[in-house]
Amino acid sequence: MSLIVLCAGGHARVVIEALLSRGTRPSAVTDRDSARVGTMCGGIPITGPDEDILKMKPDQVELANGLGNRASRSSSGLSARRELFDRFAALGYKFPVITHAATVVASDASLGEGAQVMAGVIIQPAARIGRNVLVNTRAVVEHDCQVGDHCHIAPGAVLCGGVLVGEGAHVGAGAVVLSGVSLGAGAVVAAGAVITKNVEAGAFVAATGNRTS
Numbered sequence: 613m614s615l616i617v618l619c620a621g622g623h624a625r626v627v628i629e630a631l632l633s634r635g636t637r638p639s640a641v642t643d644r645d646s647a648r649v650g651t652m653c654g655g656i657p658i659t660g661p662d663e664d665i666l667k668m669k670p671d672q673v674e675l676a677n678g679l680g681n682r683a684s685r686s687s688s689g690l691s692a693r694r695e696l697f698d699r700f701a702a703l704g705y706k707f708p709v710i711t712h713a714a715t716v717v718a719s720d721a722s723l724g725e726g727a728q729v730m731a732g733v734i735i736q737p738a739a740r741i742g743r744n745v746l747v748n749t750r751a752v753v754e755h756d757c758q759v760g761d762h763c764h765i766a767p768g769a770v771l772c773g774g775v776l777v778g779e780g781a782h783v784g785a786g787a788v789v790l791s792g793v794s795l796g797a798g799a800v801v802a803a804g805a806v807i808t809k810n811v812e813a814g815a816f817v818a819a820t821g822n823r824t825s
């Protein structure tokens with residue numbers, strides 16, 4: 613079964629590294645920019661647009677989501693990554709779980725379809741990671757956390773025990789979410805923030821965190 617990475621950006625190269633660390637070499641990368649066809653991404657050829665996938669049946673190929681995101685105060689920036697996953701998943705294409713070889717994932721943690729766990733990540737017991745979630749480089753997801761579908765836990769972020777993250781939320785690089793805190797769906801946490809209290813759906817929390825004094 614061949615594996616194709618969708619969208620030849622910076623995140624795709626990180627995904628390719630994770631795959632190579634497990635001895636899996638993707639056969640191709642797709643990109644909607646036709647000018648990039650024929651060039652390489654992470655040592656893998658860019659062979660055509662995403663639509664080329666449709667020439668293959670869902671049981672002939674597996675896919676990896678190579679699209680990252682750029683969060684802002686008003687948006688997690690995750691919708692394009694989510695749409696790419698949903699579009700092909702709805703047609704029956706499979707997105708395997710990808711874990712870099714240099715990760716620690718507890719034996720009873722669960723990883724949803726297409727979850728990506730990058731180098732240096734630690735995921736502790738009974739953590740539940742949803743579909744198409746990106747747990748990025750060196751992030752920590754402590755015991756009993758639940759991370760909803762399509763979230764991005766950015767590099768170096770720490771979710772302490774029992775944190776709940778609603779779907780499509782972005783936890784910025786190096787942020788710390790204290791034990792038992794809930795983040796609503798689509799919430800955006802700035803890089804470096806310390807989150808001590810629950811965050812409403814769609815809300816933005818700056819790097820000073822949500823202290824009240």
Ligand SMILES: CC(C)(COP(=O)(O)OP(=O)(O)OC[C@H]1O[C@@H](n2cnc3c(N)ncnc32)[C@H](O)[C@@H]1OP(=O)(O)O)[C@@H](O)C(=O)NCCC(=O)NCCS
Pocket residue numbers: 683684685686748766767783784785800801802803804805818819
């Ligand atoms: C907080 C954040 C969402 C704001 O994004 P934005 O709405 O596009 O805002 P801007 O980048 O235009 O920054 C606005 C101001 O806030 C400052 N700022 C941005 N992010 C900051 C942060 N995390 N901590 C402190 N200050 C920050 C900027 O320096 C800028 O200051 P200025 O107005 O004095 O020039 C974004 O900076 C952030 O932290 N994103 C997470 C990044 C991340 O985790 N990436 C992972 C990639 S793998």
